[in-house]
Structure formats: C-alpha cells, structure tokens
Amino acid sequence: MLVQSQTADGLALLDDFIRSCAFLHDDWTDHEGVGGWGQYTTNPLLFSPPVCVTSSLAGYGPRTIDQLRSLGGFQGSIIQPEWRTNNLALNLRSDPQAMAALREQVQAQRLHLSSFYNDPGRRIDAIAESLSSPDHTVQAHPSHSAFMQMYSKLRFSDYIDGVPSPQAATCESLADLKAFARDSARANPGMVIKLDHRNLFHLDSADDIDGIADQLEYPLRVETAYPLTATPIVNAIRWKGQVAPLFMVDQYIRDWLHWGNGSPASGTAEQRARMVEYTLRIGEQMEGYEGVFGVDFIHTPDGAIYAVDINARFCSSTYPYGLLTRAGVDPDRTHTRYRLVPCRLDSLDDLTTDREFIALTPGSDCGLFAYDPVAYFELPHPVHYVNYVCVAPTAAACLALDEMMTRIIARHTARHSADD
Structure with a gap:
C-alpha cells in the first residue's frame, strides 16, 4: 500500500x-x-x-x-x-x-x-x-x-542499480543467445527475448530458438522467464527534480500483451513497499527524463519481486486511474477493474444510455465509466474497441459490474453485427 x-x-x-x-x-x-x-x-x-x-x-x-x-x-x-x-x-x-x-x-x-x-x-x-x-x-x-534512451530495451540495466531484475544478457549474435539459453546457472529454462516495446518472444527452452531465429535482430536483450503469481505496475512521476509514486495496480496480461488493470494491487504490505522503493530508485536514475513513467514488476511463487520493464511514458493505466485518484478514489482502498475489449458500436453512448448501465458519479464508490473508443470510421458501426472502468467497494460488487458491462457490450455488438 x-x-x-x-x-x-x-x-x-x-x-x-x-x-x-x-x-x-x-x-x-x-x-x-x-x-x-x-x-x-x-x-x-x-x-x-x-x-x-x-x-x-x-x-x-x-x-x-x-x-x-x-x-x-x-x-x-x-x-x-x-x-x-x-x-x-x-x-x-x-x-x-x-x-x-x-x-x-x-x-x-x-x-x-x-x-x-x-x-x-x-x-x-x-x-x-x-x-x-x-x-x-x-x-x-x-x-x-x-525517450529514446529509455525506450531501448538494451538500456534497461542502466537504470536499475540497486533494484532486483531477472537474470539477463545482451546478445550480439545467435551464438550468444544460445549460450545464454543453455547456461546451467539460470534459474529456469524459459526465456523472454526483447527486441522493442511491442516485439518480444516468450520461449519455453533453448530448443525453441531456431524456430524464430530469422525474426531476430541483434543486439537484443534476453531474460530468464519465471513462473508468475502477479504482474503489478507502479505509476510514478519525475518532475522538477522530484520523484514520487502515483498509484499501484495489477496488470491483466493475455498472450504477453496488456489487456487491463485492477486494484488493490497484489502482494503483501512489505512487497508493495519494496515495489515503491524500487520505483523511486529507478526514477532517481532517469537523468534527463521529465514526466510520468511506469515500472512493471513480476512476483514469483517464492516471494521474489523483479523489475522487468520501464515505461518511459504515460501508461495505459495512468489515464483512468489518474482520473480516479484526482477525483478522490483511492485504488488501494477500492476494488477496480480496467479493461480494453473488442466491440461493435456506433458510439460509447450505446453503452452509457443502456438500461443496465450504472454510471460512476462524483463522490460515489460504485459505478462504471467508458472512454477512448478505438474507431475505424471507414467501417459501419465504427467503434471496434472500448476502454471501461468498474469501481466498487468490494471485489464481488466489482466483478458483478464487470459482468454487467460484458453483457451490455455483447448485446449491442450482436445487434450491430446483425446489421452488417
């Protein structure tokens, strides 16, 4: 917390x-x-x-x-x-x-x-x-x-002095990558190969490398993969010589891509305090950077915490949780779910005017809001993705809101799909 x-x-x-x-x-x-x-x-x-x-x-x-x-x-x-x-x-x-x-x-x-x-x-x-x-x-x-210094996966190690991170190496060639993969000192056989922000590969063992070899460019960063119990992110800001945390939330990951967030974040009080401490250490090493940033962490079954990525930008979670925290909703003390889901809508008003929709209002601790429609205006019913947030005082109530929103989206998507 x-x-x-x-x-x-x-x-x-x-x-x-x-x-x-x-x-x-x-x-x-x-x-x-x-x-x-x-x-x-x-x-x-x-x-x-x-x-x-x-x-x-x-x-x-x-x-x-x-x-x-x-x-x-x-x-x-x-x-x-x-x-x-x-x-x-x-x-x-x-x-x-x-x-x-x-x-x-x-x-x-x-x-x-x-x-x-x-x-x-x-x-x-x-x-x-x-x-x-x-x-x-x-x-x-x-x-x-x-930005470009922080964006490069090869520079990650420059900013994590005093912060635990996965076993990793910078590889200049396929031979380097295979040597890392077969290193008996590694904790696990799995690997994550990072080329850039959106381009990464998750491999179960060294035997999988040849299957992707023609897609790799060097130098690259490779890390040992670990079994996961949680994947939180700490949002923070570095501005005018000061570094401070904003909030901490869990991340929902599907096929190694971000699909949403939730709160309160996972972990014990001691683990959460360590993540804040590590984030501040990283922020203090980001010389020349000004603005919001996020640090992705993983938790492993043995209780270890590793920093695995630095997002030198506003994160997907910054916007909705920034709105909530500035409106007085504390993610540490409130149950929330933020999701990005596919749909077929004319506009977000399809959702917010639905008979089931419960709108989050000022001062309330229960409700929904939708935002940032991803639209393709050349197509009928152009909104193809929607971001939404559920807020509730309990985990059960938050899940019920999420299920309600899923029904609302499915109903309107089915109606519009039938029109095509």
Missing part, C-alpha cells in the same frame, strides 16, 4: 505537470490494414489539461462526454487538426491553422508539450521548436533523446 503522504506528493506533482503542458498523445498503428483513429489521442482529456490536441471525439457521444466531464475530465481546450493520416503529430504539422491555434495558447499560458511517444516518426521536438518564441521556449516532455 502506498503511504498516503507519498501519494499526495505524487498527485501534487502530476497536477503541476498537467497544468504546465499542452498534451499531444499519439499511439497510432494500422489495424488489419485499416487506417484507424488509434488509442490514446483522447486519453489526456481525462486530466483536463489546458490544451489537448486530439484526432476526433466522434466515437464518444454527448452522454458519455457529459459523464466524464462530471468526473473532472474534458474541461480544457481541444484542438483537432485536419485528418490526413492516423499519425496525429503529422496531421498537426500539416495543418497551419491548428498549429497557429496551439502556438497561441502555448505562448499565452507559457506551456510545454507532453507527448506519449517521442520517437522519430512523430518529431515532437520539432513541433515544440515550432511552438517556441523568443519569450518562451517550449520543451518536449519527454525529450526525444531522453
């Missing part, structure tokens, strides 16, 4: 960071060959930053936006560049009117620029430079150099 004073310090830093930045959070990907409005461009609206650049609000619906506004979201200025591609940063750079509107607000309020990724495809630093003036230099958080 997080110490209350630590959480207060973290939330104060987060509030200051939000007030200091315009937000441009872009995680575009092509899905099944269809150029879609990807996740995350609307997520910062849950925080109500002074300015948010986003792709579209068309998948939300007025009832859903009204509910999120009542919880403290959707209260800042919104800039929507003309649609050209599913790369929001490119759309902004290609739209002089949107750039001028953003520059005017950034300069008037002396804001900086928060991004989700700051990789070469987005050129966030170039946008920050374009927004600057002699009176106010706009800084990108994180900067391109800081």
Whole structure:
C-alpha cells in the first residue's frame, strides 16, 4: 500500500505537470490494414489539461462526454487538426491553422508539450521548436533523446542499480543467445527475448530458438522467464527534480500483451513497499527524463519481486486511474477493474444510455465509466474497441459490474453485427 503522504506528493506533482503542458498523445498503428483513429489521442482529456490536441471525439457521444466531464475530465481546450493520416503529430504539422491555434495558447499560458511517444516518426521536438518564441521556449516532455534512451530495451540495466531484475544478457549474435539459453546457472529454462516495446518472444527452452531465429535482430536483450503469481505496475512521476509514486495496480496480461488493470494491487504490505522503493530508485536514475513513467514488476511463487520493464511514458493505466485518484478514489482502498475489449458500436453512448448501465458519479464508490473508443470510421458501426472502468467497494460488487458491462457490450455488438 502506498503511504498516503507519498501519494499526495505524487498527485501534487502530476497536477503541476498537467497544468504546465499542452498534451499531444499519439499511439497510432494500422489495424488489419485499416487506417484507424488509434488509442490514446483522447486519453489526456481525462486530466483536463489546458490544451489537448486530439484526432476526433466522434466515437464518444454527448452522454458519455457529459459523464466524464462530471468526473473532472474534458474541461480544457481541444484542438483537432485536419485528418490526413492516423499519425496525429503529422496531421498537426500539416495543418497551419491548428498549429497557429496551439502556438497561441502555448505562448499565452507559457506551456510545454507532453507527448506519449517521442520517437522519430512523430518529431515532437520539432513541433515544440515550432511552438517556441523568443519569450518562451517550449520543451518536449519527454525529450526525444531522453525517450529514446529509455525506450531501448538494451538500456534497461542502466537504470536499475540497486533494484532486483531477472537474470539477463545482451546478445550480439545467435551464438550468444544460445549460450545464454543453455547456461546451467539460470534459474529456469524459459526465456523472454526483447527486441522493442511491442516485439518480444516468450520461449519455453533453448530448443525453441531456431524456430524464430530469422525474426531476430541483434543486439537484443534476453531474460530468464519465471513462473508468475502477479504482474503489478507502479505509476510514478519525475518532475522538477522530484520523484514520487502515483498509484499501484495489477496488470491483466493475455498472450504477453496488456489487456487491463485492477486494484488493490497484489502482494503483501512489505512487497508493495519494496515495489515503491524500487520505483523511486529507478526514477532517481532517469537523468534527463521529465514526466510520468511506469515500472512493471513480476512476483514469483517464492516471494521474489523483479523489475522487468520501464515505461518511459504515460501508461495505459495512468489515464483512468489518474482520473480516479484526482477525483478522490483511492485504488488501494477500492476494488477496480480496467479493461480494453473488442466491440461493435456506433458510439460509447450505446453503452452509457443502456438500461443496465450504472454510471460512476462524483463522490460515489460504485459505478462504471467508458472512454477512448478505438474507431475505424471507414467501417459501419465504427467503434471496434472500448476502454471501461468498474469501481466498487468490494471485489464481488466489482466483478458483478464487470459482468454487467460484458453483457451490455455483447448485446449491442450482436445487434450491430446483425446489421452488417
């Protein structure tokens, strides 16, 4: 459990960071060959930053936006560049009117620029430079150099001094990888091979390496895989020379991909305290980085805790749990479930206007909210994924809400699928 004073310090830093930045959070990907409005461009609206650049609000619906506004979201200025591609940063750079509107607000309020990724495809630093003036230099958080250093799996060991992590090696060749795999000193035969953020392989033994050898690029990082009892994440912030935790939640993993979160997080009080301590140690070693970050942990059956990844960005859990904590809901003392699930909807109002839907309201400890529809507007019933959160005072009540939402989504998905 997080110490209350630590959480207060973290939330104060987060509030200051939000007030200091315009937000441009872009995680575009092509899905099944269809150029879609990807996740995350609307997520910062849950925080109500002074300015948010986003792709579209068309998948939300007025009832859903009204509910999120009542919880403290959707209260800042919104800039929507003309649609050209599913790369929001490119759309902004290609739209002089949107750039001028953003520059005017950034300069008037002396804001900086928060991004989700700051990789070469987005050129966030170039946008920050374009927004600057002699009176106010706009800084990108994180900067391109800081983000790329943290993004590389090969640099993970640079930030974990004093923090337990899996047995690992950097391999320059297939021979190096096979030597690591056959090392008798390793605790388990399984391995996780990490190429980049979304590209990893989980192997049961050295015998599986040849089957993926043609897909590997070197150098790469390989770690020993362990049996797992829990996979929590600690969200934290490094800002203005200070590092503080925000909250801790469990992660739901399917096929080694993130599909949601829940709270309270697993582990004993001592284990949870250690995860916070390790996260702060990592944050103190992230020289040059400014902003929110997350540290993924694993728990093993023998009680060990290992840090396995550093997310140098806002995490999927940051947005919904940031909304909850800033609204006074403590994930450590409340049962929650956050999920990303497939669907077929016209908008999120299909859900929030459903007769069964129980809306989370200000001051309540029980209810639901939906957000961030992932939509493909070239298709009928364009919302194909929905994010939602259940909040309840007990585990049983939270599960009941989740089952209710599953029924609601299934009912509307079946109705729309029958129309196709």
